[in-house]
Amino acid sequence: MSNTGYITEDTIVALATSSGTNGAIAVIRVSGQNAIKITNEIFKGKNLLQQASHTIHFGTIRDGEEIIDEVLVSLFVAPNSYTRENSVEISTHNSKYIIERVVNLLIKKGARAARPGEFTLRAFLNGGMDLSQAEAVADLIASNSAASHQVAMQQMRGGFSNQLKSLREDLIHFASLIELELDFSEEDVEFANRDQLKNLINKIQVIVQKLVQSFEQGNVLKNGVPVVIAGKPNVGKSTLLNAFLNEERAIVSDIAGTTRDTIEDEINIHGVTFRFIDTAGIRETADVIEAKGVERTREKMKQARLIIYLFDPTQDKVEEVQAQLPEIERLQIPFVTIINKSDLLSEAQKEVYNVLNPLYISAKEQIGVEELKDELINRVHLGNLNTDDVMVTNIRHVEALQKTADSLERVIYGIDNPVTSDFLAMDIRQALYHLGEITGSVSTDDLLDNIFSKFCIGK
Ligand SMILES: Nc1nc2c(c(=O)[nH]1)N(C=O)[C@@H](CNc1ccc(C(=O)N[C@@H](CCC(=O)O)C(=O)O)cc1)CN2
Numbered sequence: 524m525s526n527t528g529y530i531t532e533d534t535i536v537a538l539a540t541s542s543g544t545n546g547a548i549a550v551i552r553v554s555g556q557n558a559i560k561i562t563n564e565i566f567k568g569k570n571l572l573q574q575a576s577h578t579i580h581f582g583t584i585r586d587g588e589e590i591i592d593e594v595l596v597s598l599f600v601a602p603n604s605y606t607r608e609n610s611v612e613i614s615t616h617n618s619k620y621i622i623e624r625v626v627n628l629l630i631k632k633g634a635r636a637a638r639p640g641e642f643t644l645r646a647f648l649n650g651g652m653d654l655s656q657a658e659a660v661a662d663l664i665a666s667n668s669a670a671s672h673q674v675a676m677q678q679m680r681g682g683f684s685n686q687l688k689s690l691r692e693d694l695i696h697f698a699s700l701i702e703l704e705l706d707f708s709e710e711d712v713e714f715a716n717r718d719q720l721k722n723l724i725n726k727i728q729v730i731v732q733k734l735v736q737s738f739e740q741g742n743v744l745k746n747g748v749p750v751v752i753a754g755k756p757n758v759g760k761s762t763l764l765n766a767f768l769n770e771e772r773a774i775v776s777d778i779a780g781t782t783r784d785t786i787e788d789e790i791n792i793h794g795v796t797f798r799f800i801d802t803a804g805i806r807e808t809a810d811v812i813e814a815k816g817v818e819r820t821r822e823k824m825k826q827a828r829l830i831i832y833l834f835d836p837t838q839d840k841v842e843e844v845q846a847q848l849p850e851i852e853r854l855q856i857p858f859v860t861i862i863n864k865s866d867l868l869s870e871a872q873k874e875v876y877n878v879l880n881p882l883y884i885s886a887k888e889q890i891g892v893e894e895l896k897d898e899l900i901n902r903v904h905l906g907n908l909n910t911d912d913v914m915v916t917n918i919r920h921v922e923a924l925q926k927t928a929d930s931l932e933r934v935i936y937g938i939d940n941p942v943t944s945d946f947l948a949m950d951i952r953q954a955l956y957h958l959g960e961i962t963g964s965v966s967t968d969d970l971l972d973n974i975f976s977k978f979c980i981g982k
């Protein structure tokens with residue numbers, strides 16, 4: 524429960540901008556007690572130790588007499604910085620050589636290389652933000668659609684934390700009243716009004732449940748809607764995927780430190796990311812009716828929130844399509860029935876398939892693809908995103924919320940049954956503990972390591 528593993532007296536340095544070759548300017552970030560002092564030792568210009576916070580200064584970085592670069596230095600004096608520590612940003616010309624020289628100079632003068640996420644970790648440890656806000660910073664960097672951007676921004680701005688904070692405060696109030704009763708246990712007094720406590724807990728339960736329920740949608744918004752394109756060999760699955768991808772390739776970031784491990788094919792439809800689950804396994808055993816392939820296919824498909832099921836009318840007559848439907852229905856995942864290769868059908872031939880109520884498309888000729896996209900959006904029931912709605916997007920947070928709910932349930936049970944105050948107090952403390960896990964008022968080094976090691980260096 525301590526953060527003793529972290530030495531925050533160190534002054535840390537890292538390149539904050541992308542290390543690629545593009546871009547004219549690079550920003551080197553320095554943070555810690557001695558950030559300004561150390562920078563001042565290699566900077567020739569105004570004396571940085573005498574300048575006000577949030578000022579910018581022109582000068583040169585020197586190694587002895589040698590000029591390494593002409594730079595701009597931005598000053599942030601503690602506690603008025605991102606990390607809440609003294610911070611400096613040195614804007615150099617974007618040359619690998621210059622960056623290396625400047626960083627090495629700073630290290631020679633006493634700074635050390637920052638670990639991934641260490642600047643944001645410090646912002647958290649120094650009270651600049653809570654843990655869920657710090658996690659949102661990583662989500663924001665990884666965001667690649669209007670929806671994922673919006674939920675991350677909302678969480679970074681503290682919407683989620685604010686709700687929890689006031690809940691915790693109310694609960695703490697009751698916990699202390701009940702603990703007070705323990706001191707007077709001889710006298711059989713009740714400082715904590717049980718009806719009021721029950722009311723409060725019911726109120727909290729409603730909010731906690733709403734947050735838990737928001738995860739399904741929040742997760743989809745953050746990570747994209749998992750979709751499988753399925754169907755027999757040669758129905759046109761790859762062609763359809765390409766038709767999607769060619770048009771609206773999602774902005775896919777593979778910046779190290781984003782929370783995502785693998786990048787899959789993604790498309791952005793009306794601001795929502797659809798993530799196509801790799802169906803390589805399904806392709807091999809494409810016929811879901813085929814007994815051998817069914818289990819594997821099912822496993823793979825279970826990850827999907829939506830299945831786009833393609834039929835090829837030149838392969839399958841309407842009866843054959845109908846015969847396949849029960850197997851898909853058995854998966855209990857919403858699916859869209861698609862008759863592909865409609866360019867090969869006459870109007871009369873099409874009509875035969877109307878009983879299936881399908882969407883007719885031609886992946887190859889890009890006919891009906893827009894309508895399919897609209898259908899996908901309708902099917903995932905995202906509704907209109909409300910910026911004010913707090914949304915949980917993090918599995919760690921849902922788990923903590925569920926544990927909170929369990930503890931609160933025990934408190935209610937304790938009020939309604941002859942349970943002594945000390946047990947009641949314990950369950951309330953337990954609920955407080957789990958709420959605290961989310962905001963980081965309760966945290967372990969392992970948890971922090973786990974969260975921040977996924978960030979990029981320089982963040
Ligand atoms: N150059 C640069 N750009 C950046 C950051 C940064 O640290 N440096 N950020 C982060 O990585 C983000 C912005 N976040 C920041 C948050 C607070 C403060 C800051 O100086 N806060 C002071 C002063 C506030 C004020 O003047 O109103 C404070 O809160 O006291 C700076 C950046 C995105 N862009």
Ligand SMILES: Nc1nc2c(ncn2[C@@H]2O[C@H](COP(=O)(O)OP(=O)(O)OP(=O)(O)O)[C@@H](O)[C@H]2O)c(=O)[nH]1
Nearest residue numbers: 756757758759760761762806863864885886887888
């Ligand atoms: N006429 C026509 N041909 C199409 C259409 N869509 C796909 N095809 C053709 O159908 C063949 C198979 O398409 P693919 O996209 O490779 O089919 P698939 O389902 O991915 O096939 P597998 O990877 O073997 O499972 C190709 O020759 C495509 O050009 C379409 O809408 N109209």
